[in-house]
Amino acid sequence: MVNFMKVLVVYDSVSTSKVTMKVAQTIAEEMKAKGLETDCLYCKDLGKEKVKGYGSLIVGAPTMAFRPSRDITEFLDSLEAEDVKGKKGAAFDTQIKSALSGNAAKGIEKRISGLGASIFKPHLVAYVEGKGKNSWELREGELENVKKWAQEAAEAILAE
Numbered sequence: 001m002v003n004f005m006k007v008l009v010v011y012d013s014v015s016t017s018k019v020t021m022k023v024a025q026t027i028a029e030e031m032k033a034k035g036l037e038t039d040c041l042y043c044k045d046l047g048k049e050k051v052k053g054y055g056s057l058i059v060g061a062p063t064m065a066f067r068p069s070r071d072i073t074e075f076l077d078s079l080e081a082e083d084v085k086g087k088k089g090a091a092f093d094t095q096i097k098s099a100l101s102g103n104a105a106k107g108i109e110k111r112i113s114g115l116g117a118s119i120f121k122p123h124l125v126a127y128v129e130g131k132g133k134n135s136w137e138l139r140e141g142e143l144e145n146v147k148k149w150a151q152e153a154a155e156a157i158l159a160e
Contacts, residue, residue: 003054004157004160005037006038006053007028007031007037007038007039007055007057007058008038008039008041008053008054008056008057009027009028009031009038009041010024010042010043010059011023011024012042012061012068015062016135017135017136017137019126019138020060020094022138023092023094023124024058024092026143026147027040027060027146027149030150031150031153033154034151034154034155034158036056036158043061043072043074044075051079051084052083055088056088056089056090056157057090057112058090059076059089059090059108059112060072060092060093060104060108061108062095062104063094063095063104063105066102066103067104067107068107072108076112080115084112084115084117085115086116086117087116087118088117088120088157089112089117090109090121090122090124090153091105091106091109092108092149093105093124093126095125096127096129096130097129103123105124105125108123120157124146126145127142
């Protein structure tokens with residue numbers, strides 16, 4: 001039987017400010033505060049064998065050129081249906097607020113659901129703004145949105 005209360009948050013973060021990592025860590029902290037056993041790992045520090053030990057999988061990355069970052073895409077490519085099937089899944093991304101930015105979370109959500117995960121919470125978009133060369137931060141109010149999304153996601157897992 002799958003233990004949905006064991007949650008893995010997987011992320012990629014490419015800027016020097018590590019905004020997507022901060023979003024992932026915030027999600028993990030909120031999950032833990034709700035009593036869920038949660039780990040938060042950088043996608044390059046994780047082999048697909050590790051994914052098998054979790055019942056819920058939350059994957060996130062920055063949106064780059066209309067899609068997820070290369071490293072999270074490679075991580076998703078390494079997964080097979082047997083690694084994900086029967087798990088709960090959700091996605092998030094960080095992006096600038098623009099009609100031209102694209103949406104990595106939609107692509108991530110599609111990939112994990114295509115592998116057999118049941119999407120338990122619609123994806124999260126956390127908007128960022130530039131603060132200089134390759135330096136980003138969450139826009140005002142976004143951290144609160146991340147926390148609220150994570151709390152609702154935790155409640156959705158606990159409702160099972």
